[in-house]
Amino acid sequence: MNGAGAHTILVGVGNEFRNDDALGILVAREIRRRKFPGITVVERSGEGAALMDTWAGAELVIVVDAIYSGKAPGEIHRLDAAHEEIPRGFFHYSSHAFGVAEAVTMARELRLLPPRIILYGIEGKEFGEGVGLSDQVVKNIPHLIAMIEEDLHAFHTA
Amino acid sequence: MLMNNRVIRVDQLARVEGEGSLIVKMSDGKVGDVKLKIFEPPRFFEAFLRGRKFTEAPDITARICGICPVAYQMSSVLAMEDAMGLTVDDQIRQLRRLLYCGEWIESHVLHMYMLHAPDFLGYEDALLLAKDKPELVARALKMKKIGNDLMTAVGGREIHPVNVRVGGFYRSPRKDELAPFADRLRWGLDQAIDTAKLVSTFEFPEFETEYEFVSLRHPEEYPLMGGRIVTSSGLDISIREYEFHFEERHVPHSNALHGLERGHGRYAVGPLARFNLNFDRLSPLARQVAADVHIGPVVKNPFKSIIVRAVETVYAYEEALRIILAYEPPASPSHAVTVTAGIGCGASEAPRGMLYHRYRVTDDGLIRDAKIVPPTAQNQPTIEEDVRLFVTKFAGLPREELTWKCEQAVRNYDPCISCATHFVRLEIR
Numbered sequence: 001m002n003g004a005g006a007h008t009i010l011v012g013v014g015n016e017f018r019n020d021d022a023l024g025i026l027v028a029r030e031i032r033r034r035k036f037p038g039i040t041v042v043e044r045s046g047e048g049a050a051l052m053d054t055w056a057g058a059e060l061v062i063v064v065d066a067i068y069s070g071k072a073p074g075e076i077h078r079l080d081a082a083h084e085e086i087p088r089g090f091f092h093y094s095s096h097a098f099g100v101a102e103a104v105t106m107a108r109e110l111r112l113l114p115p116r117i118i119l120y121g122i123e124g125k126e127f128g129e130g131v132g133l134s135d136q137v138v139k140n141i142p143h144l145i146a147m148i149e150e151d152l153h154a155f156h157t158a
Numbered sequence: 159m160l161m162n163n164r165v166i167r168v169d170q171l172a173r174v175e176g177e178g179s180l181i182v183k184m185s186d187g188k189v190g191d192v193k194l195k196i197f198e199p200p201r202f203f204e205a206f207l208r209g210r211k212f213t214e215a216p217d218i219t220a221r222i223c224g225i226c227p228v229a230y231q232m233s234s235v236l237a238m239e240d241a242m243g244l245t246v247d248d249q250i251r252q253l254r255r256l257l258y259c260g261e262w263i264e265s266h267v268l269h270m271y272m273l274h275a276p277d278f279l280g281y282e283d284a285l286l287l288a289k290d291k292p293e294l295v296a297r298a299l300k301m302k303k304i305g306n307d308l309m310t311a312v313g314g315r316e317i318h319p320v321n322v323r324v325g326g327f328y329r330s331p332r333k334d335e336l337a338p339f340a341d342r343l344r345w346g347l348d349q350a351i352d353t354a355k356l357v358s359t360f361e362f363p364e365f366e367t368e369y370e371f372v373s374l375r376h377p378e379e380y381p382l383m384g385g386r387i388v389t390s391s392g393l394d395i396s397i398r399e400y401e402f403h404f405e406e407r408h409v410p411h412s413n414a415l416h417g418l419e420r421g422h423g424r425y426a427v428g429p430l431a432r433f434n435l436n437f438d439r440l441s442p443l444a445r446q447v448a449a450d451v452h453i454g455p456v457v458k459n460p461f462k463s464i465i466v467r468a469v470e471t472v473y474a475y476e477e478a479l480r481i482i483l484a485y486e487p488p489a490s491p492s493h494a495v496t497v498t499a500g501i502g503c504g505a506s507e508a509p510r511g512m513l514y515h516r517y518r519v520t521d522d523g524l525i526r527d528a529k530i531v532p533p534t535a536q537n538q539p540t541i542e543e544d545v546r547l548f549v550t551k552f553a554g555l556p557r558e559e560l561t562w563k564c565e566q567a568v569r570n571y572d573p574c575i576s577c578a579t580h581f582v583r584l585e586i587r
Contacts (some may be wrong), residue, residue, distance in 0.1 A: 055300075129202030
């Protein structure tokens, strides 16, 4: 499924067989289950060029991905990527060297960045092969979903 | 640091799928150890598959890698069909080839433009390339998207296609779903030819060495799936004989197993191997493009793999176009599968090289054991040897340049470490 042309897209990024890297995928499935109106939910591996395709034409994009920047596991980072630079290396752990951060930066360079794009990076702990999230990550999922719903609500009532 | 006793080290091997490191040790002006280190536990998927239903193998193994899911799906369905004595009809086989062309286009274009070209053009990464040459990057993205869209049309989804099953597909695309691709593929074909011309003008280090190349070989086609396994030293075996001639050995510095050919040692899989062993199976157009850019029929400079990828991209667009123009949906999207206990082997050509799967299935259709030999694990000893030879030959280069070139030498193989394991770091000490 390609989200091109959709008004609002939520992209869950990750690999469900790499422990905490599954976070983005699982959050996407939860948002889909909640049937938030007017939003297209997609799951992606994090390969940057495919991400740029995915969000082409959207007005609001929310990307959720597990990251590894050395902070405490479970910590939620929120970046308004239309206005803020992404620290290099921030979303690098996705195993894809042309990943989320590069896709955003390149889209900005090529003037293909959606007008509103919010990146959620959740600090992960385990990225080896395996199924299941770390406890610290699981604990913060409800908080993360509340933040995403707040963004969606703010955008749709603006 | 002493010139004669140094360790070249690059902490992060950027633009490589996965995570790891490469260390090159030099003492008294001689190259000592070269170790491509891979960290993560590699055998998770083989263990994870045990006890699963045979029908789950394509979907589970597709998730090993976000870049080459089709390769995993194809090798696994071929192995399962081998175990159960099933051969799919030609229409299903052509659809599989079409899906595979999508993956080759997607993966080769990504690697050439976003990962490898910046090396040759002197940019640290594709972002700096995009700043300078936005039209080049925009073209690459458009070329790549055709591959992604083909994967969506045939595979049902561009990343981790869900439409592939043992015996065929869950649903075959309608003719009118594929027809619109024809014009885009013609455009892509022109761009791929241009790309071959462009990358052939890059500056390549004088570096050639002897390789034992290994790839699939099909009686008529350039290899994507099935056929026989051939080597440049003359081995010609069925896929079922693979493990008699090739083995995997654990080495302490890497979590991925090293692939070795028995009685021969290291070997190389990937675009160079396919091209050198199957030049006569390329289309006349692809062969012409190769001639125009002055490569072939044998290429032994691994840095020129970028040109070979471009020629293979030409082939993939052309082959996809051929399949779509001739497409008639199969009477049924899949064959009925009768569960039979047995062992099955399958191999296909992932963009970065041959991918071998073997499964043992019980009579209740459960996977008893699984073996997966990814291309990067097979290439690992060859990558280390390339770096060792390269550093030996170019030891006089300034440190920064040598480090860059070593990183590039690893990238020649487009190593997908998340197949072999996860990610690579390069360290020249």
